[in-house]
Amino acid sequence: LLVPSAGIVDPPTLVYRLHTLAAQNGVQFMTGTEVTDLAEDGDSMRVVLRYPDGKEDSVGAEIVINACGIDADTMARLFNSNSPYELDPIRGETYSFYGHRRPALRLRQMNVYPTPTAVVTPSGRHFTVGIHLTPTFESIDYPPSIGSTVTVGPKLVPAGNRQPAAGPTVDADIFAEAVRPFFPGIRKEDLAWHQSGLQARLKKYRDFVLVHEETALNLIHLLGIDSPGLTAALAIARRVKVMVVEMH
Numbered sequence: 001l002l003v004p005s006a007g008i009v010d011p012p013t014l015v016y017r018l019h020t021l022a023a024q025n026g027v028q029f030m031t032g033t034e035v036t037d038l039a040e041d042g043d044s045m046r047v048v049l050r051y052p053d054g055k056e057d058s059v060g061a062e063i064v065i066n067a068c069g070i071d072a073d074t075m076a077r078l079f080n081s082n083s084p085y086e087l088d089p090i091r092g093e094t095y096s097f098y099g100h101r102r103p104a105l106r107l108r109q110m111n112v113y114p115t116p117t118a119v120v121t122p123s124g125r126h127f128t129v130g131i132h133l134t135p136t137f138e139s140i141d142y143p144p145s146i147g148s149t150v151t152v153g154p155k156l157v158p159a160g161n162r163q164p165a166a167g168p169t170v171d172a173d174i175f176a177e178a179v180r181p182f183f184p185g186i187r188k189e190d191l192a193w194h195q196s197g198l199q200a201r202l203k204k205y206r207d208f209v210l211v212h213e214e215t216a217l218n219l220i221h222l223l224g225i226d227s228p229g230l231t232a233a234l235a236i237a238r239r240v241k242v243m244v245v246e247m248h
Contacts, residue, residue, distance in 0.1 A: 014230065038064065038079045040216055063218045063244060070162060070200045072223045079213060085223050088123045088203040089162055092154030092227075095175045096194040097186070099148035105183050105190065107135040107150050112182050119156040123203040128156050131178035151194055152179055154227075159198060168193040199226040208232075210239055217247055 023029070030049070036056065037048035045064045049057045066075045076083040099106030112133040119126050131153050138147035152175050159165075172191040180186055202209065202224040213219035220243055222236065229236070 018233070035075065035078070038075065038219075043218075045216070045218060063220070063247075065220045065222065065240060067222045067225070069225065070198045072200060072221060072225070073202070076213070076221050076223065079219060080215065085205070085209065085221070086203045087162065087198075088121050088126070088201045089159035090119060090121060090126060090156050090199045090201050090226075091159040091165060091169075091196055092156050092199055093165070093168060093170045093196040094151050094153030094155075094194040095168075095172055095191040096149055096151045097190045097192070099150060102185075102190060105150070105186060106148060107133060107146070111135070112179075114178070114181075119158065121158040126156070126201050126206070131155050131175055133179060133182065152191060153194070154196075156199065162198060164198070165196045168196070200224055200229070201226050208236070210236065210243070212243065220244070 019029070030051075032052040034050040035047060036050050037046075039046050041060060043062075045061045047059050047061055047064060049059065051057070066072055068075045070087055070089075073083065073085045073087045076085050097105060113129050114132060115130075116127055117130040119128055134151045135146050136149045136151065137144045139145065155170050155174060155178075157170060172188045172193070175191055176186050176188045200223070205224050208225055208229070209221065209223040211221050211223075213221060220240060222240070225232075225236070
């Protein structure tokens with residue numbers, strides 16, 4: 001299972017618990033390890049890995065699941081240079097504010113979503129829930145409790161390439177204006193830049209793409225898994241399980 005690093009707004013509690021459950025069920029995580037080649041080997045797949053120290057290894061796999069996030073299209077082309085899937089780089093930027101500093105701005109529990117909007121790139125038009133409010137957890141203990149920090153965003157903008165932004169490129173005024181209908185008293189000064197990252201959206205495709213490789217059914221591609229990919233992770237896993245079972 002080839003997986004990406006965390007995305008731009010992954011709730012830490014869910015990521016932590018999924019990681020723990022996976023490890024308890026025999027999943028091995030090899031961070032910082034690069035896949036340099038992927039090819040058929042008889043009825044199996046051959047995966048060439050490069051470790052952080054530069055050493056390489058080759059392993060066989062009955063089934064390979066390409067779940068590489070923003071690099072899933074690159075992984076697909078590593079096996080098939082004619083793969084039709086291509087990333088449409090869109091960067092999401094997020095700010096945050098701290099409710100304990102201004103109690104009137106606190107959220108008690110629920111996310112707040114505005115009317116969906118769209119972001120336009122040279123390759124197409126993508127719909128998004130836009131700048132929304134997401135309360136964070138105080139800790140990862142169970143049962144969880146809502147903390148005072150609320151993330152605001154993401155604001156989606158065309159990125160042009162896969163390179164991460166070194167800092168904010170969208171002014172806090174835009175975020176404050178977007179959430180003012182919910183919190184009329186919010187000021188630009190209440191917001192602090194939180195983070196940014198790319199979303200795994202595809203050119204010419206508006207939804208998740210879960211497909212077998214055309215020439216190798218034991219290679220499954222999960223492409224265009226943008227937000228809400230984490231929320232849908234367990235449903236995606238159930239669908240992939242069906243795809244695997246149908247192979248036998």
